Structure formats: structure tokens, C-alpha cells
Amino acid sequence: MKTKYLFIAVSAILMLNSCIAKSKYERPKDVVDENLFRTDRIPKDSLSIANVSWKEIFTDTDLQNLISKSLENNLDIRIALQNIASAEAYLKQSKTAYFPTLSVGPNYSYATPSLNSVSGQSLDSRTSVNQYDITANLNWEIDLWGKLKSQEKSQLALYLGSVAAHQSVKSNLVASVATAYYQLLELDEEKKIISETIDIRNKNLETTKALKEAGTVTEVAVQQSEALVYNAQASLISINNQISQLENAISLLMGESAHNIQRGTLDSQNANISPDLGFPAMLLENRPDVRQAEMNLVNAFELTNFAKTQFYPSLRITGSGGLQSVDIDNLFSGNSLFANIVAGLTQPIFNGRQIRSNYEASLAAKETAYLNFRKTVLIAGNEVSDALKIFTTQDQFISLKEKELKAYDNSVNFSQELVNYGMATYLEVLNADVSRLNAELNIANAKFTKLQAAVELYRALGGGWR
Numbered sequence: 001m002k003t004k005y006l007f008i009a010v011s012a013i014l015m016l017n018s019c020i021a022k023s024k025y026e027r028p029k030d031v032v033d034e035n036l037f038r039t040d041r042i043p044k045d046s047l048s049i050a051n052v053s054w055k056e057i058f059t060d061t062d063l064q065n066l067i068s069k070s071l072e073n074n075l076d077i078r079i080a081l082q083n084i085a086s087a088e089a090y091l092k093q094s095k096t097a098y099f100p101t102l103s104v105g106p107n108y109s110y111a112t113p114s115l116n117s118v119s120g121q122s123l124d125s126r127t128s129v130n131q132y133d134i135t136a137n138l139n140w141e142i143d144l145w146g147k148l149k150s151q152e153k154s155q156l157a158l159y160l161g162s163v164a165a166h167q168s169v170k171s172n173l174v175a176s177v178a179t180a181y182y183q184l185l186e187l188d189e190e191k192k193i194i195s196e197t198i199d200i201r202n203k204n205l206e207t208t209k210a211l212k213e214a215g216t217v218t219e220v221a222v223q224q225s226e227a228l229v230y231n232a233q234a235s236l237i238s239i240n241n242q243i244s245q246l247e248n249a250i251s252l253l254m255g256e257s258a259h260n261i262q263r264g265t266l267d268s269q270n271a272n273i274s275p276d277l278g279f280p281a282m283l284l285e286n287r288p289d290v291r292q293a294e295m296n297l298v299n300a301f302e303l304t305n306f307a308k309t310q311f312y313p314s315l316r317i318t319g320s321g322g323l324q325s326v327d328i329d330n331l332f333s334g335n336s337l338f339a340n341i342v343a344g345l346t347q348p349i350f351n352g353r354q355i356r357s358n359y360e361a362s363l364a365a366k367e368t369a370y371l372n373f374r375k376t377v378l379i380a381g382n383e384v385s386d387a388l389k390i391f392t393t394q395d396q397f398i399s400l401k402e403k404e405l406k407a408y409d410n411s412v413n414f415s416q417e418l419v420n421y422g423m424a425t426y427l428e429v430l431n432a433d434v435s436r437l438n439a440e441l442n443i444a445n446a447k448f449t450k451l452q453a454a455v456e457l458y459r460a461l462g463g464g465w466r
């Protein structure tokens with residue numbers, strides 16, 4: 001009869017469970033704005049360059065080798081892989097929560113009552129009892145309200161988030177190596193320009209000394225020419241230091257000790273980037289940090305579902321069985337067998353507001369995760385917009401700087417001729433020389449900026465981890 005009542009109670013709970021609306025995660029519709037990239041360059045049926053492997057984007061073989069070594073040996077990559085392994089272990093554990101736990105083991109107990117106790121008053125003398133048993137214990141919670149399912153889904157979200165985090169590390173690593181490599185090539189170009197400038201200024205210094213002997217210029221012009229030589233030599237030392245530091249940084253990204261980096265030249269670079277943005281919503285699939293932010297939201301959502309189930313009763317089935325005897329010689333006889341099983345419903349009534357507090361905290365955590373998700377998408381959109389603007393305008397900027405350099409070249413030549421005829425001061429030659437050097441350095445920097453923008457556009461769209 002008791003079994004019948006228990007069956008009726010469980011059936012009623014299951015029917016009630018089917019009537020309770022369970023929340024299912026749906027991606028917020030207001031996260032991505034179709035104007036997120038601030039551009040009208042997105043054609044119909046647009047595909048994103050983020051779907052292209054980095055090997056097709058960066059065609060320089062030296063750079064490809066550096067990226068390959070970095071992806072293989074970088075310590076941040078290896079840490080991210082361990083985080084995936086940890087999350088996977090917890091996910092596997094959550095999948096086993098639906099099954100009962102079972103433990104078994106031998107036990108021994110010894111008891112002797114106090115003669116002054118209630119039980120001891122009936123004894124004439126002190127006695128002792130030895131008991132031996134081999135007991136198996138079973139504990140099983142029936143997932144009536146989807147509590148265990150919510151836990152499993154939250155762990156799955158954490159696992160997928162760790163996978164996305166690993167992909168994000170790869171994407172950022174590819175971009176970091178490529179940017180550092182291009183910057184190294186820019187410094188090589190600047191070093192070449194400065195070295196050539198030192199040779200030119202040394203010749204100019206000799207010319208100035210000769211002009212002074214001829215009475216065309218004064219000692220002031222000689223000192224100014226000499227100062228420009230020292231300035232260029234100091235700049236060369238600074239560039240050499242920057243090159244060394246950048247090589248050390250690239251070595252660190254590869255998980256190696258500091259060493260020289262084999263590389264090409266700045267003018268030979270051509271990152272295979274086209275401004276194929278894809279639709280803004282594609283960031284949700286392509287960009288790992290965006291997917292990680294969404295998985296954090298899913299995790300918080302499922303933990304809210306879990307917190308909600310704590311308001312409902314839980315059904316637990318516990319049992320134990322095995323062998324028990326006060327005499328070890330009779331432990332394995334049929335009379336030593338014992339078993340018991342208990343099924344019970346527990347409805348929380350008063351627990352110091354702990355359940356409600358946990359639920360309210362989970363709602364706040366879910367809202368925080370949602371806001372972080374939106375913030376991550378907005379940041380991604382801004383990064384795409386910034387990189388796109390620089391990438392699409394840099395060629396025009398370089399063209400103007402090359403025209404500026406040509407004008408300064410003519411200015412240096414014309415000034416030198418005027419000085420030779422006594423129609424200008426040597427200061428004009430020196431000023432034109434400084435301006436020409438700055439223009440050459442600006443062109444090298446502008447070429448690097450375009451390559452950097454290409455790398456950033458690729459990374460901002462979610463490329464590099466495939």
C-alpha cells in the first residue's frame with residue numbers, strides 16, 4: 001500500500017513537471033546592429049575573409065614559419081589547451097550526474113556501553129560488541145525539474161567557451177606575430193635609410209668644410225652639418241636596439257630563447273587581404289572572443305535555471321546492502337545478508353533565504369554576462385571599422401608621402417646649387433635634408449601601417465584561428 005501511494009505521488013510530480021515551462025536559451029536579437037561596421041562596402045551574399053586560413057593571407061615563407069612555430073610552442077596556447085582539458089573533464093562529470101552513485105567497502109566497529117547509561121543499567125558487567133560488515137551504498141537523485149540537465153548545459157557552455165578562448169589565443173597570436181614581423185621589416189627599412197643618410201651627411205660635412213675654406217660658408221654651417229651626422233648616428237643606435245628588442249619579443253611568442261629572426265624586406269610584402277567583411281552577424285560565428293562571451297551568457301542562463309529548480313522538491317533514492325555479522329567467521333553466510341532502500345521527497349521550507357538569494361544572484365550574473373556579450377560585439381565592430389578605414393585609405397596616404405619626398409629631393413638639389421653660387425645659405429640645404437629624411441621614414445612607417453591594418457582587419461573579423 002505504501003508503494004502504491006509513493007507511485008501516485010511520483011506520478012503527480014512528473015505531471016506537474018511537464019506543466020512547468022522550462023526556459024530555453026535564445027540568442028538576444030538586439031546584440032548585433034547591421035550598421036556595426038559603419039560602412040556600405042558589404043555586398044549582397046557577402047563572405048568574410050575571416051573564413052580564409054592564415055596561410056593564404058600571409059604568403060611570406062619566413063612569416064609562415066614564424067607563425068607555425070608560435071602556434072606549436074607558444075605557452076599561452078598550451079595553457080589554453082589545458083583549460084580545455086579541464087573543462088572537458090567537468091563536462092564528462094556532469095553527464096554522469098543522471099546515474100546513481102555506488103560505493104562499497106568493508107567496515108569494522110567496536111562498541112562498549114557505559115554502565116551508567118540507560119542501556120548500561122540493565123547489564124551486570126561491562127560488555128563489548130564487535131561488528132564486521134561489507135556494505136554497498138547507493139544514492140540517486142531523480143532529475144524531476146531539469147536541475148541536472150541545467151548543470152550539464154552550463155558545463156557544456158564552459159567547455160565551448162574554453163574552446164573559443166583557445167581559438168581566440170590563436171587568432172591574437174597569429175596577428176601578434178605578423179604585426180611584429182612587419183614592424184621588424186619597417187625597422188630594417190629605417191635602418192637602411194638612416195645608414196644611407198649617414199653616408200650622405202658625412203659627404204655633406206666634407207663639402208661644407210671645403211666651402212668654408214673657400215669662404216663660401218662659415219663655421220656655423222660646419223658645426224650644423226656635423227651635428228646632423230651625430231643625430232643620424234644616434235638614431236641608428238636607437239633603431240638597432242628596437243630591432244633587438246623586437247626579435248626578442250618574436251622569440252618569446254614562439255616559446256624560444258632570444259635569437260635572430262630570419263626575414264624578408266618591407267617592399268616585398270603583400271598581405272593577401274581584400275576588404276570582404278561579411279555581414280556583422282558573422283562575427284558571432286567567426287570571432288572567438290565573441291563566441292566565448294556568448295558561451296558565458298549561456299552558462300549564466302543555465303545556472304539561473306538551476307537556481308530556479310532549488311525552489312522545488314527533490315526526489316532522492318538511497319539504499320544500502322551487503323553482509324553484516326558480529327562474528328567474522330559467519331560474515332559470509334546467508335544469514336548475514338541485509339538490505340534497505342529509502343525514497344523520499346524533500347521540499348525546502350526555510351533555509352535562511354539561501355535559495356532565493358542564490359536565484360537573485362544568478363539573475364544579476366546573467367544580466368552581467370549579457371552586457372559583456374553586447375560590449376564584446378561592439379568592441380569587435382569598432383575594431384573592424386577602425387582597421388577598414390586605415391586599410392582603404394593608406395594607399396592614397398603613401399602616394400602623397402612619395403610626392404612629398406620627391407619635392408624634398410628637388411629642394412635639396414636646388415638648395416645645394418644655390419649655395420654653390422652664393423645665392424642661399426647652407427642652413428636651407430640642411431633643413432631640406434632633414435625634411436627629406438623624415439619623409440623617407442614616414443613612407444616606411446606608412447607601408448607598415450597598411451600591413452598592420454590588414455592584419456588587424458583580418459583579426460578583427462575573426463580570422464587566424466582556422
